[in-house]
Amino acid sequence: MKIRLPLPVISVLLASALLGACSPKYNWRDYASQDAPYRVMFPAKPASVTRTVDLDGMQVSMTMTAAEVDGATFAVGSAEAPDEEHARAAVPAMVRALTRNIGAVGERAAAHAESGGRSVSDIDVAGSSNGQPVRLVGHFEARGKRFYQVIVLGNTNAMPSEQVEQFLTSFTLR
Template identity: 60%
Template sequence: MRLRFLVPAMLAASLLAGCNPTYNWREHTSQEGRYKILFPAKPATFTRAVDLDGLRVEMTMTAAEVDGATFAVGAATAPDAARARAALPAMRLALLRNIGAGAEAAPAPVARDGLRVQATGAANGKPMRLHGRFEARGERFYQVIVLGPANATPPEQVDQFLSSFAPL
């Protein structure tokens, strides 16, 4: 008699456990940064001053972490569109330096005012993989990245994040 109730209860518990996905995608809209994107977990936002090859700006970063990988969007405003475009390679280079990646990661163009990058490096002695998209729209510029342990983030999750980015 007891087994008759235990089996359905265990089955229900296992089904409910399957409803807690590692990647819990949700749409995030930044009114300040003027973009929308899908994050794989609840993101947090902070702002800090950065120097991009002599261009000092306040960059707002919104990021979420899943299994040691960081999914992040950085947004900032330059004095003009030309300086916003010039900030893209500077952001790319700064990220490559952070993981000790070399020039092997040649940028691939994205539309008219953007770059993409994929690179492998190391942080704290551990192999890391960077996937990034850098884009300028007028005076605004963005970095959209996934950075984490090498081979830890499935390519379809990286693609979903990077391709979901849309400036408003």
């Protein structure tokens, strides 16, 4: 016995099968940190690592949570300083360290703002890593004794503006 399906039904079944086989490049997911009071949307499943970093002589244990899509890394780093003053000082120290790491040129930074125990900087810079041109877009913030870096780093072509903006603007402190 042969079953004949009408052409529109076959078309719908074929389209459904093709769409089901596709995997979106950006698979956005909500992430709530277990180590620090923040939430963010990552474009893929993130992984975390904690290590000691030196920020202008201040040794801190920083947890970095990151996901990679097509050669662009989307990451949030968080740490706690001994006090609010050290946390605020960590913001420009992180900016200097990251821009120095890529030999940044043409640095564009939003006005660094400080008020009420809060310090914020935003950057968009170009540089190189392993001889390849890269772009670094970041938001750096200190509140109380905690400080954060929210960055996207990669080849400019691997960093669509709307994806970078979605990641950066999704970062919220709880």
